[in-house]
Amino acid sequence: MGLFEPDTNIYRDRDILREDYQPEKIVGRDEELQQYISALQPVINGDQPSNIFLYGKAGVGKTACTGYLLSELQSDAEEHDVDITTIRTNCEDLSTSYQVAIQLINELRSSEEHVTTGYSKRQIYEMLWEELDKVGSTVIIVLDEVDHINDDSILYQIPRARANGNLTEAKVGIIGISNDFKFREGLSSKVQSSLCEKELQFPAYEAAELRDILRQRADIAFHDGVVPDAVIAKCAAYGAKDAGDARQSLDLLMETGDIGVEHQAEQLTEAHVDEARDSLEKSRVVEGVNGLTHQGQLVLYALLILNEEGKTPTRARDVQPQYEMVCERAAVDPLVPRRMRDHLGELAMLGIASRTERNKGEAGGRYYEYSLDTSPELLLEALEETVDIVGKTESIQKRFGDQLS
Numbered sequence: 001m002g003l004f005e006p007d008t009n010i011y012r013d014r015d016i017l018r019e020d021y022q023p024e025k026i027v028g029r030d031e032e033l034q035q036y037i038s039a040l041q042p043v044i045n046g047d048q049p050s051n052i053f054l055y056g057k058a059g060v061g062k063t064a065c066t067g068y069l070l071s072e073l074q075s076d077a078e079e080h081d082v083d084i085t086t087i088r089t090n091c092e093d094l095s096t097s098y099q100v101a102i103q104l105i106n107e108l109r110s111s112e113e114h115v116t117t118g119y120s121k122r123q124i125y126e127m128l129w130e131e132l133d134k135v136g137s138t139v140i141i142v143l144d145e146v147d148h149i150n151d152d153s154i155l156y157q158i159p160r161a162r163a164n165g166n167l168t169e170a171k172v173g174i175i176g177i178s179n180d181f182k183f184r185e186g187l188s189s190k191v192q193s194s195l196c197e198k199e200l201q202f203p204a205y206e207a208a209e210l211r212d213i214l215r216q217r218a219d220i221a222f223h224d225g226v227v228p229d230a231v232i233a234k235c236a237a238y239g240a241k242d243a244g245d246a247r248q249s250l251d252l253l254m255e256t257g258d259i260g261v262e263h264q265a266e267q268l269t270e271a272h273v274d275e276a277r278d279s280l281e282k283s284r285v286v287e288g289v290n291g292l293t294h295q296g297q298l299v300l301y302a303l304l305i306l307n308e309e310g311k312t313p314t315r316a317r318d319v320q321p322q323y324e325m326v327c328e329r330a331a332v333d334p335l336v337p338r339r340m341r342d343h344l345g346e347l348a349m350l351g352i353a354s355r356t357e358r359n360k361g362e363a364g365g366r367y368y369e370y371s372l373d374t375s376p377e378l379l380l381e382a383l384e385e386t387v388d389i390v391g392k393t394e395s396i397q398k399r400f401g402d403q404l405s
């Protein structure tokens, strides 16, 4: 027997649980799909498409629903002799309208004719209008992660291109997708009114919806009878409690499957789900701690010590002396209180700590209190790998002594 043997008991096709898999059917999004279909309706009538702005948190099905509806639209359009072209672009690595325009031109051109930078913005826009008019029919441009574009000129220019006489043949509509709720508010009013003609909001998933999504995927990814309903329910319950994110729940199911394979189990169990959750949580914490600056790690360590001493929730000014002691041990110059407070704020933003606003009562004035929002054991383990002074403080030694030796 080789060191690596294919597993045949658990997975039928593990890749189905991966995020790039496009489900054939969308479950648990009936109402949103209905609104989305109405917004796309003009296309099938051969009319100018509406511009659609779609937003919602990570993993709530924005990309999956868009992919599904556009492929349905494409096949229905063929049946009704309507010609449509769709272009899907992720703006994650595109920070300007200029770069987006180049990307769109290149999507429409063959690779030998690709354009690179070196042209003026005006020339690039002219090339874009030319390419779009060459297509001639209805064009739907999907801009995923649209909030990464720093200037909004393209979000104004494309919707207005026909009215401004730049396009004569093509009927172009934009679907902008974002998980940044503040993005819309930050747009100028003229962009808001053109881009957000139809607005769709996808809420976080509830446990019942996650159960449907997971069950649908599990039935094709795993062999029959491998995933009992209790396992699906547990993954969905965790998912709903965390963020209502389908991606996270699918990741948890995959990790559960991997643990089942590791244990050479014939069926997955709720205990496997718990083990999977611990293991994912651990990688999340290690990743979070590794991503902090050295100062951020020292601030976190100070908060961890205060937590061990039962002194949390605590105010930033009470973290400062502990933080300064930690810095002294690490032979690092401490930051001024305001900078240290920024690091506490960052820990709260990352979900490692939590921050609660308090009022000072009659006298007025508000302040924040900070607590740890992650298992101290996991944090300590992660910090141990990165901060060389960890374990040298008394309170940490007392509680974690055995683990540290």
Ligand SMILES: Nc1ncnc2c1ncn2[C@@H]1O[C@H](COP(=O)(O)OP(=O)(O)OP(=O)(O)O)[C@@H](O)[C@H]1O
Residues within 6 Å of the ligand: 018, 019, 020, 021, 022, 023, 025, 026, 027, 028, 029, 056, 057, 058, 059, 060, 061, 062, 063, 064, 065, 178, 179, 213, 246, 247, 250
């Ligand atoms: N309603 C659904 N039915 C089936 N699968 C779904 C559904 N919603 C989400 N998924 C699956 O969950 C994963 C994440 O969904 P998706 O990529 O659509 O999220 P998103 O809202 O676009 O997130 P992000 O903003 O992070 O890109 C994908 O694997 C997707 O196929």
